[in-house]
Amino acid sequence: MPSTRTDNRSDDHQWTAVDRTMQRHDYRPEALIETLHTAQERYGFLESNTLRRIADRLGVAPSKVLGVATFYNHFRMQPAGEHTLAVCTGTACHVKGNDRILAWVKEHYALAPGETTPDKRLSLVEVRCVGACALAPVIITDGEIIGKKSFAESTTAIREWLDDAA
DSSP states (O other): OOOSSOOOHHHHHHHHHHHHHHHHTTTOGGGHHHHHHHHHHHHSSOOHHHHHHHHHHHTOOHHHHHHHHHHSTTOOSSOOOSEEEEEEOSHHHHHTTHHHHHHHHHHHHOOOTTOBOTTSSEEEEEESOOSOGGGOSOEEETTEEEOSOOHHHHHHHHHHHHHHHO
16 A cells, blocks of 8 residues: 655654664564554554554564554554544443444444544544443543433534534
C-alpha cells in the first residue's frame, strides 16, 4: 500500500522517538506493542510503511505486526476524525441493544466501525468491553461515558453531541 505521507525532517524526528522505544528494549520482538503505541502517538495513526519499518527493525514478520495492530481497538490504521464515537459491544452492552446503535450509526452516518466520515468529522470505534457493565448499554463520545440509556435516548444523545460539536 503506498504511503500518502512524504518523508521530511519532521518525519525523521517522529521516527526517532519510535526508534528510541525499540532501542530501549534492545530491538526485541517483545517491544512490538509499546512500539506501536509510540508510533501512533507520534504519527496519529499507523500507516503500512510505518508497520513495515517496525517489522524490519524488530525482526518480526510484517503479517504479525499488522495482526497485532488490527487486533487491538486502540490502534488506528487511518487518521482519526475530529470526534470519536465508541460503542461498547461487550456482552452486557450487546444484550442491552448496542448492536442497534451500530446499525443506526451506519444508516444515519454511513459509517462502520473503524471508519471515519469523508469530511473527517466523526470516527466510529467498536469496543469489545469498556469495563462499565453496570452502566450498560455504554457509548463513549469523545471520551465521555454515557450509560443506562434506551436506544432512543442514546441516538438523541449522539445527535445532540454532534450538533453541539459543530
